[in-house]
Amino acid sequence: MHMRVLYAADPRWAAMAGQLDVLMAASGFRTLKDEGRTRAGLLKGPDGAWVFVKRMRTGSWARGLIAAARGSRVRRWLEGAAMLSAAGFNRPAPLAALEVLHAGAVSESYLVCEALNDATVLSGAVLDGGKVHFRFRRSLLSAVAREVRRLHDAGLYTRDLQETNLMVQECAGAAPRISFVDLEDFRRVRMVSWDRRLLNLVHLDRSIGRFLSRSARLRCLYDYLGASAMEREDRRRTVRRFWQLRAGLESRRRRVRVPRLAPPAARQPSASLTHGAGPAAADRFAPPPRGG
Numbered sequence: 001m002h003m004r005v006l007y008a009a010d011p012r013w014a015a016m017a018g019q020l021d022v023l024m025a026a027s028g029f030r031t032l033k034d035e036g037r038t039r040a041g042l043l044k045g046p047d048g049a050w051v052f053v054k055r056m057r058t059g060s061w062a063r064g065l066i067a068a069a070r071g072s073r074v075r076r077w078l079e080g081a082a083m084l085s086a087a088g089f090n091r092p093a094p095l096a097a098l099e100v101l102h103a104g105a106v107s108e109s110y111l112v113c114e115a116l117n118d119a120t121v122l123s124g125a126v127l128d129g130g131k132v133h134f135r136f137r138r139s140l141l142s143a144v145a146r147e148v149r150r151l152h153d154a155g156l157y158t159r160d161l162q163e164t165n166l167m168v169q170e171c172a173g174a175a176p177r178i179s180f181v182d183l184e185d186f187r188r189v190r191m192v193s194w195d196r197r198l199l200n201l202v203h204l205d206r207s208i209g210r211f212l213s214r215s216a217r218l219r220c221l222y223d224y225l226g227a228s229a230m231e232r233e234d235r236r237r238t239v240r241r242f243w244q245l246r247a248g249l250e251s252r253r254r255r256v257r258v259p260r261l262a263p264p265a266a267r268q269p270s271a272s273l274t275h276g277a278g279p280a281a282a283d284r285f286a287p288p289p290r291g292g
Helices: 011-017 061-070 073-087 122-130 134-153 194-208 214-225 232-256 279-283
Strands: 002-008 030-035 038-044 050-057 094-102 105-114 119-121 156-158 166-171 174-180 186-188
Touching (some): 002 073, 011 094, 011 105, 050 073, 061 094, 073 105, 073 156, 119 122, 122 134, 122 166, 122 194, 134 156, 134 166, 134 214, 156 194, 194 214, 194 232, 214 232
Antiparallel strands (some): 002 094, 038 050, 050 105, 094 105, 119 166
């Protein structure tokens, strides 16, 4: 076994990186996600502040060999963080990154990054238990749409744009701070094509469709397009293409979906969902409440 530190903000974080397997097994680790090959949660860093930690396993020697050649998920996360930082976008600051290799293959990788204090996923900011005023909700969604447009205009896109990968921090007297997380799927190209742009928006639309009406989602699309800068027929053509791409994606997903044959007793919700820790829990990147 060989451990390879890919990044450390300073020697303290390099020392912590070498102990992550032990630290994540100790009682001080706050688990947010533990499923499949991914485990994520919160730890206290060398300065006593909470940081976000994620462990990703490759699952097999063959996959690990591919990861060693093409880049593990943590290596791709670092590359995504560098792309976003260079282009002026918000993202969690990396603190440490580590790969573990067996026989030349990556068996697992670890990421330590900034925990976004007082941040929530987009749905949490938009809904907030029904307390958010309509005008704030409208301005927030418009700001998100413009930020995604700015991302594409900068030649960046991601294959995993969904609301749980957009974190919102409210700032008193200022526009909300929007940060991108889960950075391993970001890519840089000379120009983001309209099909790539619309596919990103389709994936976002599918995730925000859980809590927004069709009209509100359509308004997000128009905010992205900058309707005042487009001819009416161009807008209509683009919106038609958007719905075509969305319908095509839904059709493909229905064709590959396998019917569940489990007995009714096996269809109960998982314990994590029963206790209110939804799928977005591991993407909060936020420390536990004070006093916890």
